[in-house]
Structures are given as C-alpha cells and as structure tokens.
Amino acid sequence: LDLDGGPFAGWSPWPVHDDGVLLWVRLDRVGGEPPTRRPAVPARPARGASLAAVYTGTGACEPEDVVANRLDPWHGAWLHPYSFVDLAVRDVPDGAPADDGKDVLLVDVSFKVAGRIVVPVRAAFHAPDARTVVMRIVEGEGTGSVVETHATPLTPAGAGRPRTAVVEAVVAGSDRRGFAVARALAPLLRPAVRATAGRLWRDDLAYAERRHRLRAEGRFPG
Ligand SMILES: [Fe+2]
Structure with missing residues (x-):
C-alpha cells in the first residue's frame, strides 16, 4: 500500500x-x-474430516518450470530418496486430448514415514490449468487426499530474472479411526507437514531454477 500520511488512503479493495x-x-x-x-x-476431502497445511516458497524461475518439476513423475525417486521408494510410473497421457480434459499421470510410490516404515499409495497427477498441478491419492492410505500446487508469477511475463511463488496445499483425509485424533492434533501436525513439504521443495525449487537457467541459456531441449 502506498500511503502518503493523509487521513484517507484512497485505495479500493481487491x-x-x-x-x-x-x-x-x-x-x-x-x-x-x-x-x-x-x-x-x-475437489478436496470434506473439511470436517481432513487436515490441511500450506507451504509457501519462492523460486528464481517461471511458473512453467515449477509445473514441469511437478509433472515429472520419475524425479521423486532420485531427487527425494529420503522420502520416496519403489516408484513406478503406471500410466502417462498418450498426447491425445482427453475426453474429460483431464490427462492423468499415474504413479505407484511408497512414502517413507520413519525408519523402514513406508506407506504405499497410487497417486494421480493432473494439471487443471497452466499453473496448477493436483496430485490425488487414488489407492492406499489416505485415498482422496490431495496436494495442490499453485505456481504464481511474481514478476511480469518475460522478466529477465523471474520469480515464482509456490503455494502448496496438502489436504489429507483418511477413513482410519486414528485420523480423528490426528485432526485434533492438527495444530501440532501442521508444522510437521509443512516441514516435509519444505524439505521436498528445497530440492524441487533447485530443479525448477536449474531448468530455467538452462532454458535462458538455450541449453534446454524443446
Ligand atoms: Fe519433487
């Protein structure tokens, strides 16, 4: 807000x-x-039966670099070995327009919880628009849970040194009985979920920024 010390600010609400x-x-x-x-x-799990946490970060890249990272289903196993194991890509869009407008990437992956404890899930990724990627758990623990990633440009299109905000909402739901307890502990769990997202995004933003650098230098294919 640009204030000049006068009694009225003269702004209009957005x-x-x-x-x-x-x-x-x-x-x-x-x-x-x-x-x-x-x-x-x-679409998200019902509010009364879910736990939501939001991560926000900023990268020196364009939204398409963030989206490209999110839509690279293979990177999880080699870029985040501390979080993911046994990753297999089960289906990728064939390039033809999908009837329902929802081309989907299907990935089987196990998420490392602690030590040797892993949670295997099947996840579907799709991009409802050019700056959003939604991952939905379609089989396994927490089916219906979503991770929605929004890439928002902070600089005008074509800026020499672009910056992009990553806002990622994790909305987790589960039919398990213990989940009600987890929801009650939401204020304690939220920082942990955010910290996990933060660790993943430290690497993912490095990926997106490197992709942008290579594009800017004309060294990126396509
Ligand atoms: Fe990643």
Whole structure:
C-alpha cells in the first residue's frame, strides 16, 4: 500500500475468495489476463474430516518450470530418496486430448514415514490449468487426499530474472479411526507437514531454477 500520511488512503479493495484453505486475491489488470470470477479450486476431502497445511516458497524461475518439476513423475525417486521408494510410473497421457480434459499421470510410490516404515499409495497427477498441478491419492492410505500446487508469477511475463511463488496445499483425509485424533492434533501436525513439504521443495525449487537457467541459456531441449 502506498500511503502518503493523509487521513484517507484512497485505495479500493481487491476481490478476494476464501476457499477454506487458501485465500485468493484477484488482481484483475495486473496479471494481463482476463480474470475468472472465482479461482478453479480442485475437489478436496470434506473439511470436517481432513487436515490441511500450506507451504509457501519462492523460486528464481517461471511458473512453467515449477509445473514441469511437478509433472515429472520419475524425479521423486532420485531427487527425494529420503522420502520416496519403489516408484513406478503406471500410466502417462498418450498426447491425445482427453475426453474429460483431464490427462492423468499415474504413479505407484511408497512414502517413507520413519525408519523402514513406508506407506504405499497410487497417486494421480493432473494439471487443471497452466499453473496448477493436483496430485490425488487414488489407492492406499489416505485415498482422496490431495496436494495442490499453485505456481504464481511474481514478476511480469518475460522478466529477465523471474520469480515464482509456490503455494502448496496438502489436504489429507483418511477413513482410519486414528485420523480423528490426528485432526485434533492438527495444530501440532501442521508444522510437521509443512516441514516435509519444505524439505521436498528445497530440492524441487533447485530443479525448477536449474531448468530455467538452462532454458535462458538455450541449453534446454524443446
Ligand atoms: Fe519433487
């Protein structure tokens, strides 16, 4: 806000949307794109039966570099060996337009919880728009849980030194009886979920920033 010390600020409010997990501000002309009335929020587990945590980070890259990292299903095993094992890509879009507009990447992977304890799941990745990637657990522990990643440009298109915000909401649900207890412990668990996302994103942002550097130097294929 640009305040000049006068009694009235003279600003006008921006339209906002509170989706229960994320608060969206519509910047209208700033983005240089026609605004939508509401953000496209993917389906999430019911609020009363889920645990939500949000990670926010910033990278020296463009949104497409963040999305490219998120849509590279193979990288989890070699970039995050501390978190993922037994990763296998089961299905990738064939390049043809999908009937429902939802091309999906299917990945089987085990998430390391502690020591040798792992949780095997099947995850489906899709990109509902050019700056959003949604991962949904479709089989295994926490089926229906989503991790939605939003890449928001902080610099104008074509900026020499672009910066992009990564806002990632983890919305976890489970039918297990113990999950109600976990929900009650949400204030304690949230920092742990955020810390896990933060560790993964330290590596993922390095990936996205390197991809951007290679693109800027013309050394990236495609
Ligand atoms: Fe990653």
